[in-house]
Amino acid sequence: MTTIALLTRHGKEAAVRSHLLQAGYVVHTVDEFDTDTLGTFTGEFARKGSQIDAAQIKARKATELSGSRYGLGSEGSFGPDPFVGLTAWAREVLVWWDAQEQRPVVAFTQGAATNYEQRTITTWEQAREFAIEVGFPSHGMVVGKPGQIGFSKDCADWQALEHQVGIALKSGPLWLETDMRAHRNPTRMAMIALCAQELSRLLQCPCPSCQCPGYGEISPITGAVCESCGFVTAAVRAKKTTCNACGYSEEVVVQASVSAARCEHCNP
Ligand SMILES: [Zn+2]
Numbered sequence: 001m002t003t004i005a006l007l008t009r010h011g012k013e014a015a016v017r018s019h020l021l022q023a024g025y026v027v028h029t030v031d032e033f034d035t036d037t038l039g040t041f042t043g044e045f046a047r048k049g050s051q052i053d054a055a056q057i058k059a060r061k062a063t064e065l066s067g068s069r070y071g072l073g074s075e076g077s078f079g080p081d082p083f084v085g086l087t088a089w090a091r092e093v094l095v096w097w098d099a100q101e102q103r104p105v106v107a108f109t110q111g112a113a114t115n116y117e118q119r120t121i122t123t124w125e126q127a128r129e130f131a132i133e134v135g136f137p138s139h140g141m142v143v144g145k146p147g148q149i150g151f152s153k154d155c156a157d158w159q160a161l162e163h164q165v166g167i168a169l170k171s172g173p174l175w176l177e178t179d180m181r182a183h184r185n186p187t188r189m190a191m192i193a194l195c196a197q198e199l200s201r202l203l204q205c206p207c208p209s210c211q212c213p214g215y216g217e218i219s220p221i222t223g224a225v226c227e228s229c230g231f232v233t234a235a236v237r238a239k240k241t242t243c244n245a246c247g248y249s250e251e252v253v254v255q256a257s258v259s260a261a262r263c264e265h266c267n268p
């Protein structure tokens with residue numbers, strides 16, 4: 001068994017341990033570094049760079065602090081869904097980092113399974129209603145914004161929440177939001193587990209050329225041809241699998257042609 005260091009103070013090892021074990025890695029938590037300084041959901045610290053960059057920085061940091069060759073970093077991002085923008089959407093990234101080869105393997109999961117939400121309220125009754133909707137107290141809530149009177153991420157039960165909302169409401173309408181930190185959000189923890197499953201799958205895929213793990217990051221290639229008129233459409237034609245260690249890549253054709261219904265020329 002190989003050890004892999006995970007940088008977290010938010011209990012993420014519970015979501016990743018069993019999946020990483022399947023790929024041959026024993027997860028060791030590194031908690032002497034405060035990952036909040038790399039960015040928080042509530043904005044005390046702004047995240048620098050992309051979601052993948054952030055996860056990779058954590059994974060590298062884990063190897064530096066632990067001295068182990070392999071590190072693991074996790075980063076979530078939440079917002080409106082990419083289709084109509086009306087429902088909440090979660091994106092999780094896990095980066096495996098090999099400090100010896102200076103090489104990452106990136107796993108990605110996304111979906112609508114999240115309680116991510118915000119609301120401005122003016123009464124305790126409205127706060128209570130919102131809290132019930134977002135799954136409090138098994139899911140955490142953030143009261144107010146950083147720097148405001150009454151700001152808190154630490155209400156563990158209804159009594160504490162009512163007390164905190166009471167303090168914060170004295171200075172006017174109050175912003176409430178779901179706590180997206182993994183240890184206070186079991187729905188997010190489940191999404192991180194799915195991402196760990198995907199990472200484990202990738203780590204068990206060796207490159208056919210150099211045998212390095214993590215082969216199989218797929219990017220779709222468009223350009224399937226219309227069966228009826230021969231127009232090159234925007235539909236996916238093939239999937240590309242590449243190895244980021246040696247550069248070997250394969251293209252697998254998904255569909256060479258599509259029906260006229262999916263053709264921008266026949267069916268605009
Ligand atoms: Zn390779």
Ligand SMILES: [Zn+2]
Nearest residue numbers: 226229263266
């Ligand atoms: Zn056509």
